[in-house]
Amino acid sequence: MDKLNAFIAPYSSMTKAFKAEFEKEDIYNFLGYIDAKKEGDAIFRIDNILEKEFDFIYIISPNHGLDIYKSYIDKGVDRSKIKFIDYDAGFKEISFL
Numbered sequence: 001m002d003k004l005n006a007f008i009a010p011y012s013s014m015t016k017a018f019k020a021e022f023e024k025e026d027i028y029n030f031l032g033y034i035d036a037k038k039e040g041d042a043i044f045r046i047d048n049i050l051e052k053e054f055d056f057i058y059i060i061s062p063n064h065g066l067d068i069y070k071s072y073i074d075k076g077v078d079r080s081k082i083k084f085i086d087y088d089a090g091f092k093e094i095s096f097l
Contacts, residue, residue, distance in 0.1 A: 003027055004055040009034040009068055011043050014060045014087045021091055022058075036071075046075050060085045 004027055008015045011033040022028055031054055032042040057072065059065050059082060069082055086094045 003029040005029045005031050005053060006056040006058060007031050007034050007049060007054055008058045008060065010061055011035040011038045012061070018058065018060050018085060018087070018091055046072055050075060050077070054081065056081055056083050058083050058085050060087050062087065
């Protein structure tokens with residue numbers, strides 16, 4: 001079975017903790033973080049990943065998640081590829097929409 005290719009957004013202590021859990025599952029291939037402001041290794045702007053092949057973008061941001069989601073949709077990201085993760089619920093996937 002091929003691994004699922006995924007980005008995580010934004011870059012934060014919450015998303016770093018999620019990445020550690022995420023990597024325990026042998027079904028994922030971590031492609032990097034997406035962040036509008038932070039810079040570093042494996043941190044990308046949304047505009048830089050639009051041409052890349054990926055299965056999902058996981059958003060973990062209780063305060064800015066919907067704004068991040070809307071900005072990705074405005075850039076042309078397929079809605080079905082964006083997943084919200086609830087940090088406080090033990091990294092459970094949630095739906096706002």
